[in-house]
Amino acid sequence: MTMREITYREAIREAMSIEMRKDTSVFLMGEDVGVFGGVWGVSEGMLGEFGAERVRDTPITEAAIIGAGLGAAMVGMRPIVEIMFGDFLMCAGDQIVNQVAKARFMSGGKANVPLVIRVTTGAPGSAAAQHSQSPESWFMNVPGIKIVCPATPADAKGLLLTALRGQDPVMFYEHKMLYGESGAVPEEDFTVPFGQAAVVREGSDVTVIAVGIMVKKALEAAEALAKEGISLEVIDPRTLVPLDRETLIRSVAKTGRVVIAHEAHERGGPGAEIAAVLASDAVEYLDGPVLRVAARNVPLPYSPVLENYVLPDAADIIKAVRSFWAQKGA
Amino acid sequence: MTQGKEFLLEIYRRMVLVREFELRAIEERRRGLIPGFIHSCVGQEASAVGACLALRKEDVITSTHRGHGHLLAKGGEPKYMMAELAAKAPGYCKGRGGSLHISDFDLGILGANGIVGGGFPAAAGAALAFQMRKEERVALCFFGDGAINEGTFHEAANLAGVWKLPVIFLLENNLYGEGTPQDQASPLEDLAIRASSYAFPGVSVDGNDPLAVYEATQEAVARARKGGGATLVECKTYRFRGHYEGDPQVYRKPGEMAEWMKKDPIPTFREKLLKDKTASENEVKAVEDGIRQVLDEAVAFATQAPVPQVEEALAGVYADTHNGLVF
Known part of the structure; x- marks a missing residue:
């Protein structure tokens, strides 16, 4: 092509x-x-x-x-x-x-x-x-x-x-x-099938399942963490319905740790469904909690200062990833 | 306007079919064959039949919760309707829809609707498709005096007005939106005047006279086919039973029912056929007997039909299931 x-x-x-x-x-x-x-x-x-x-x-x-x-x-x-x-x-x-x-x-x-x-x-x-x-x-x-x-x-x-x-x-x-x-x-006519997640970046330590714009932020986080020797695998489900459970589970089986990132509010967001899928079908692979990085559960505010505080970004993903080791050390 | 004997007898046949279907469905529900809701249109047969007789097979309708009459008048098969009401596998919707959701796309019946006012936008959209493809087809949207106060009426009527869509808004004003009288729900007596807000014609007719409904609808349909846009046809009528079967009907005004019973469209039209010497007593009786037989067969079909396989509940939400990821 x-x-x-x-x-x-x-x-x-x-x-x-x-x-x-x-x-x-x-x-x-x-x-x-x-x-x-x-x-x-x-x-x-x-x-x-x-x-x-x-x-x-x-x-x-x-x-x-x-x-x-x-x-x-x-x-x-x-x-x-x-x-x-x-x-x-x-x-x-x-x-x-x-x-x-x-x-x-x-x-x-x-x-x-x-x-x-x-x-x-x-x-x-x-x-x-x-x-x-x-x-x-x-x-x-x-x-x-x-x-x-x-x-x-x-x-x-x-x-x-x-x-x-x-x-x-x-x-x-x-x-x-x-x-x-x-x-x-x-340039050509081509299609991407529904129900097939993309492994956007391969990695070994933590799976980040990112939706929409959070894929970009997850890649930024992966770049930054790579410098510290932490390897992120970034998965983009691409379609939430149908959801490619298999690719998500396969990645979690490899890394044992997962962060779900989306810009939607945390409560009842897409990550709630993904977390439930992993809890039911991948629990044996998990070495830690299923973490979510998402908008805080308030309406989006107008002020840039407030808005930035509410919205998730690459730094929030980095913080969530580091917490796996912080917990271990604690 | 004079009409041929066959046409007049067809009106009578369809009205009797609708009335008898409703009465049989109510009876079969009592006997336990039908598990779900029934919102019967007893008393409103003339508007359903008069309107649908002005349509061609390739025209489409959207219907309502009180839709059995519309479906039958557009050509719906009583046995598949009865089987659907009975929640059986060979019903129109394979037992997934019930009374509120019967459709037959081959007959241009885009579906009854459980949401008051839910069908307005789809009727406008079907009309838009016909207009874009330069087909001489129309969409006829049945609705009630309750639905006209939903926002979707305004949105769809406005689109129909601004795009001159070939759609007929067929209002059956039975004077009650569920349990609230129309004069408490709208400041207007003639709801047809709402059409003027959208710059298309609105007419009010005697909704218990199938010929009056037919003529008004036919005029609207002819205008729509020629690119003249939408019409609102208001049929003034009355429902003889509750909003749903079991409704205690505490809201009826005293004496109102008795007054309207005098204008019952079926005996009125029957008398007219006999008085005008359009048909003999024997011919009229033959129509009635024919309908009874059709409904006996429909009930027998529905009774004997199998229930759906339980796996059917998990099929047909989507056309493409992506290898079973969705149903």
Whole structure:
């Protein structure tokens, strides 16, 4: 494959464009996705190529955006809908939880719902409590939805193409602070399967299972700790539903120590599920507690000083890793 | 407008089918065949039948918790419906949905709905798909006077207005949202005027007259097919039974039920068929006997049908299970 450097934002745009060129049933709709190019710039230029029918600006109407996506999907379209802040998903809560997620099951398997809900996640800096949340785990408790959290430009492209070619509703969480990150991405059409975690960095002492932007922070922590002779293995689940339990367990079997890192709040976050999986299926390998590095359990504050205190970063991962030896020494 | 005999008899046949289906379902629930909720539409047969007769097979509907009439009027098979109510394997949803979730995608029935107002956005979305593909199809969204106060009505109606979507909002105003009278839930008497907020037509018709409903819906459908956008059709009607079977109905206004019983759509239409000499007593009876036989067969089918295999509970949440990682 021909690799070149593009941003996470460009990778997502490329995946949408590839599929929209191939398949006329694919279209994008959402608030300001057309003329504006999306408030995050993801669909910039797509209006010119695909026209206003298929790159469709909507009113500010989240329940109708997601519900209309469902209706269009059920009669043969493959809609992509963009929700510009994950925080706004709750305006469409019933549509996601009671309509989209359950349509196939309730209909005895007859409803096809190839709907991709692209949604931003994470704190972009001083956006405060209603524009900074990481709602990945909100819908993990709702069977019927797949939950995808790309951490790199290449995964963003490959995972989105998988989402666009499936028959199931997918919530695709794009971290706002990753949009500008560059990385090597195949120029060609390629897919990354769901349910396959990536071993992003091999290591031997501690497994860090990192979600979304925390993959980047885990790699920073791994670099720093390598200098002290501590070897981190960084695993990115890539999809939370389905979850590749096997790769997580295999890594923990090797290292015996695990830190789970995500930007979502600690309580009931994705790490709670991962920790439970390890507690049930990998407990014999564990040489210490399952630790979580996550946002503290308060709404995201506005002040940078407060926000930094609440959000997890590489230093928190380092601290958690060191604690394994601190406990041993104590 | 004059209508042919066959058409008028078809109206009668479908209305009797809906009424008798409901009464049989209620009876079978009492006898223990049906484990779940029933929200019957007894009294509201004319709006379901009049509206669906204005549709083609390829048009779609979204339905409600009070949806048996809509499904039957759109062509749903009584035996698969009864089997679904009985939670049996050959039911429409393999026993996973029940009364509140019956769908038949081959017949354009996108599903009943357990959430009041849950179906508005999907109806708009189906209409959007038809418009984008330049198909002359419409989506008809059944809902009640309770649902019109949900936010989803506003969101979907607004989309339909701004995009001129081929959707018909078919309001069955039965005067009660669950147990609360409509005049306590909205300051409006004619809810059809809400359409003016979205710049599409709204009409109120006698919802117990299937021909009035048919004509209003047909006009709306014809406009939608030609690219003229949405319509709100309000059918004024009344439900003769509780919100759900078992509802004590303490909220009814005195004398109201007796007044509406005089306007029961089925005997009223029957009398009209006879008075206009459209059909003879024997012909009308033959329709009624035919329906009874259909329902006997449906109940027998549902009774004898097997229950689902328990493993079925863990199948069909997703199309792609990623080697069993999800069900």
